[in-house]
Amino acid sequence: MTKTPDTPRTPPTIRTPTTTATATATATAPWESSWEGLVTSALLGTDRRTPPAEALSPGKDAPVALLDAAALHTVRRRAGLLPAPAAAPPDRAPHDGRARLPTAAERRLMQLLADRAAPTGGGGGRRGTAPDLTELLPQWLAAANAHGYAVPAPLLPALLDAARARTDLRPQALAFAGPRALWLARLNPEWKFALRGASGGAVLPAAQDPEAMRRLWEEGLFAERIALLSAVRARDAETARALLASTWPTERAEDRLMFLDSLRDGLTAADEPFLELALSDRSRNVRSTAAELLSALPGSALAARMASRAATCVGMDRTGGGQVITVEAPHECDADMQHDGVVPAPPGGRGERSWWLGQLVEAAPLSRWPARLGGRTPEEIVALPVLDGWADELHAAWCRAAVRQRDARWSAALLGSPTAPPDAGPGTTSLAERAKLLATLPEAERADWVAAFIAAHGLPEAFQLLGGCAVPWSGALGRSVVDALDIARDAGSYPWSFSGVMGLAERCLDPAEVSRLELLTATPDEPEGASPGAGGYWSEAFQRLVSTLRLRALMLAELEPIRGHDAQGQEVQEVQGSVTRPRAGGHCP
Numbered sequence: 001m002t003k004t005p006d007t008p009r010t011p012p013t014i015r016t017p018t019t020t021a022t023a024t025a026t027a028t029a030p031w032e033s034s035w036e037g038l039v040t041s042a043l044l045g046t047d048r049r050t051p052p053a054e055a056l057s058p059g060k061d062a063p064v065a066l067l068d069a070a071a072l073h074t075v076r077r078r079a080g081l082l083p084a085p086a087a088a089p090p091d092r093a094p095h096d097g098r099a100r101l102p103t104a105a106e107r108r109l110m111q112l113l114a115d116r117a118a119p120t121g122g123g124g125g126r127r128g129t130a131p132d133l134t135e136l137l138p139q140w141l142a143a144a145n146a147h148g149y150a151v152p153a154p155l156l157p158a159l160l161d162a163a164r165a166r167t168d169l170r171p172q173a174l175a176f177a178g179p180r181a182l183w184l185a186r187l188n189p190e191w192k193f194a195l196r197g198a199s200g201g202a203v204l205p206a207a208q209d210p211e212a213m214r215r216l217w218e219e220g221l222f223a224e225r226i227a228l229l230s231a232v233r234a235r236d237a238e239t240a241r242a243l244l245a246s247t248w249p250t251e252r253a254e255d256r257l258m259f260l261d262s263l264r265d266g267l268t269a270a271d272e273p274f275l276e277l278a279l280s281d282r283s284r285n286v287r288s289t290a291a292e293l294l295s296a297l298p299g300s301a302l303a304a305r306m307a308s309r310a311a312t313c314v315g316m317d318r319t320g321g322g323q324v325i326t327v328e329a330p331h332e333c334d335a336d337m338q339h340d341g342v343v344p345a346p347p348g349g350r351g352e353r354s355w356w357l358g359q360l361v362e363a364a365p366l367s368r369w370p371a372r373l374g375g376r377t378p379e380e381i382v383a384l385p386v387l388d389g390w391a392d393e394l395h396a397a398w399c400r401a402a403v404r405q406r407d408a409r410w411s412a413a414l415l416g417s418p419t420a421p422p423d424a425g426p427g428t429t430s431l432a433e434r435a436k437l438l439a440t441l442p443e444a445e446r447a448d449w450v451a452a453f454i455a456a457h458g459l460p461e462a463f464q465l466l467g468g469c470a471v472p473w474s475g476a477l478g479r480s481v482v483d484a485l486d487i488a489r490d491a492g493s494y495p496w497s498f499s500g501v502m503g504l505a506e507r508c509l510d511p512a513e514v515s516r517l518e519l520l521t522a523t524p525d526e527p528e529g530a531s532p533g534a535g536g537y538w539s540e541a542f543q544r545l546v547s548t549l550r551l552r553a554l555m556l557a558e559l560e561p562i563r564g565h566d567a568q569g570q571e572v573q574e575v576q577g578s579v580t581r582p583r584a585g586g587h588c589p
Helices: 030-044 062-079 103-114 137-147 153-165 167-177 180-185 193-197 210-219 222-235 237-250 253-264 269-278 284-295 301-311 335-339 352-363 366-372 378-383 391-405 408-415 431-438 443-457 475-490 495-508 511-520 534-559
Strands: 314-316 325-327 562-565 571-575 578-580
Touching: 030 062, 103 137, 103 153, 103 534, 137 167, 137 534, 153 167, 153 180, 153 193, 167 180, 167 193, 180 193, 193 222, 210 222, 210 237, 222 237, 222 253, 237 253, 237 269, 253 269, 253 284, 269 284, 269 301, 284 301, 284 352, 284 391, 301 314, 301 352, 301 366, 325 391, 352 391, 366 378, 366 391, 378 408, 391 408, 391 431, 408 431, 408 443, 431 443, 443 475, 475 495, 475 511, 475 534, 495 534, 511 534
Parallel strands: none
Antiparallel strands: 314 325, 562 571, 571 578
C-alpha cells in the first residue's frame, strides 16, 4: 500500500480553529455565479464581455450598470455568510509524563524563544558585548533533553515556530516537545514538518499489544512509523525486520530508502539477509544504500566479494622489492559489480576506471589489507609509495572506507601527525575529509589531535575540525583555541577574521575558562602596523565571549533539579513540586 511522509493511511478529520467560524454555504448561491460573471466582465471590459443579464438596467451604460451590480453583490456577499455546522472538538492532547521544568529554566526558555528573531548585529560590523541568545537555544534544548524535562504547554507553539524557522533546531526541539508536538501539528499546517520529523514525539503502543503495533505501522504517519520501527528495533531487532518486511514490496521508493537508512543504528550481521534482498530493489538509491550498509559489515558476503575484486586491483610491486604499491584499475563494470552497488557511470570529470576502483576499495573491509600488503600496519601501508599516480585515488577510497566502517586505527593512520603540514597528510589533504576521519576517533583522542593541529598551524585551517569536537571542549583544546586567539589579537588582526572560531568558542568552550579569558577583555596597546581600532574590537569580542560563557554556566545550573533531604535525612530531588529519590549509583530522570 502507498504511503506519503506526512499523510496517514486513513486520513483523520482534522479540524482547525477556522472551521468553527463562519464560512460560505456549501452550495453555490445563484448570485454567486453572477458575481463571477461580474468579475470576468470587469477584468476583460464590458466591450469584450457583456455583463450578466441581471446586472444590466434600462437606461444605464454597461460600465455603470456593472459597478452598481458589483456594489449590490458586495453587500450581499458580506451579509450572506452562513454559520458552518459545529465542528467536533479535537481529541485530548496525549499525556506527557516527563518532569516539569524548574521555574528559573522555564523563564530562561521564554527569554530564548522571545529573542530568537532578534538581530545579532551580523554583516561584519560590531556585535557588541551581549551574548547571542539565538545561538544558545540549541545547547539549552540538548541539556533539557538530557535531564528528561517536558516543555511547558504554553511555550509549545513558540517552540514549534522556532523549529519551523531553523531546521538545525528540529531534532532537539521535537524531542523536547514530546508527544504533544504531533497532536498540535495536526491542527496547524505551518507545523506539518513535525509530522515528518518528530520521530521522538510519537505515542507508541506497548510492546505487549501487537495488534496496535500492526495498526500503527499500516495506518500511521510516516514519522510515527519511523519512530515505531526504531523503538521496536531497539528492543527486538527481529520483530522490527519482520514488521518492515510485511509491507516492503508496497512501500514508495523514497519511503523504502528512509526505512533502510534507519537500520544504520544497531546494524548487525543479522540484518544481512534483508539487505541482500534489498540489493535487487527496483530503486537505484535503495540498492546503493543496501550495498553501503552491507559494506559496513566486514563479515558480510558483499564485503567479501568487494574485497576479492579490490585485491585483484591493488597489490605490492614484486619487481621493486615489495616496497611499492601497484594499482591496476578495473577495465569494465560487469553486471555482478552493478548488483553489488557499483555505479557504472562516473560523475563529470572522473574517469571510468578510477571511479570503479574507488567504489571497490571503499567497500572492501580494511582488515583485509594488512595481509594483502605484506603484513604491514595501517600506518606503514599509507606511508608506502604508489605507482603511476594512483596514490590520491587509493588513499581517498581508504578514507571513505575508514569513515564507513568506523575504523579508528585506519583513520588515525590516514590523518597522520597533527604537526605535519596540512598539504602533506599521508591519507588526505582535504579538511572536510579530515573532519570525517576525526569523527571516528574517541572524543579525547580527537580533541588532542585538533589541539596539537591548532598549536602547530593556528586557527585559519582548523574551523572545520573544531566543529566535530565534543562539547564542551576539553581543557587542552580550549587552551589551544584561546592561545591562538590571543596570538591573533597581539598580531593586530581584526577579530572578524576569526568570527567563525569565536562563535564556536562561545558555544563550545568550557565555562571554566572564564578566569583565563578575563585578562583578555582589556583593550590592548596596538602594535606598529596593526589594523586601526583592532584592539577595541578584540576587547568587545572577548567581553562577549566571557559574558556568553557565564550565561551558559547559569543556564545549565538552572536546569539542575533542586536537591535536598527529607525528614529521614535521605537525599531527594525536587522538580517543580514533585519529589523523587535518586536511584543508587545514578541520577533520577
